[in-house]
Amino acid sequence: MMRTLVAAASLSALGCSAARVSSTPIRPLEAARTSCAAAPGSDTTIYDTTQVGERPVPRSVPPAEYPAEARRRRIQGRSVVTAVVSPEGTVELPSVTIAQSSNTLLDVEARRIVSQAIFWPACRDGEAVRTRIAVPFDFKLSGNTAAVGFAVIAGLWAGVMGALLH
Numbered sequence: 001m002m003r004t005l006v007a008a009a010s011l012s013a014l015g016c017s018a019a020r021v022s023s024t025p026i027r028p029l030e031a032a033r034t035s036c037a038a039a040p041g042s043d044t045t046i047y048d049t050t051q052v053g054e055r056p057v058p059r060s061v062p063p064a065e066y067p068a069e070a071r072r073r074r075i076q077g078r079s080v081v082t083a084v085v086s087p088e089g090t091v092e093l094p095s096v097t098i099a100q101s102s103n104t105l106l107d108v109e110a111r112r113i114v115s116q117a118i119f120w121p122a123c124r125d126g127e128a129v130r131t132r133i134a135v136p137f138d139f140k141l142s143g144n145t146a147a148v149g150f151a152v153i154a155g156l157w158a159g160v161m162g163a164l165l166h
Contacts, residue, residue, distance in 0.1 A: 040087035041127030054123035066146035070105040077102025079110035087128035
């Protein structure tokens with residue numbers, strides 16, 4: 001639980017910087033690996049974050065960029081992306097969906113960030129398993145600056161995620 005909070009805080013800090021055009025590569029995070037990271041299981045079930053002993057922990061995420069067209073048009077809002085994290089810690093690309101949208105320009109950036117993120121996998125009974133996560137992104141403009149605030153909530157937001165998926 002503490003690792004998830006630390007990782008979520010790390011992601012939020014990365015996402016709250018002023019928007020910029022960046023060629024910065026994906027940045028590794030200082031997150032402790034989950035105990036089962038070296039033990040991928042053969043279970044193909046997709047678990048909710050409330051059904052695992054350890055939740056996925058972000059290892060690296062690409063830098064967030066406020067979409068230029070959205071900034072020009074002064075578009076703000078929240079996008080929520082859901083995805084499945086594999087036992088290897090990669091995001092299963094066909095699973096990436098927009099669960100909540102305020103604008104398609106914002107959704108594209110939110111989807112890009114989640115699709116390129118790498119995680120330490122979730123653990124269930126000592127094995128790495130597939131887990132569905134939900135990630136909210138808040139796009140906000142303030143004066144001449146733009147920021148993207150986001151956090152991988154991997155379970156902290158499980159109740160809302162369950163409501164969105166049902």
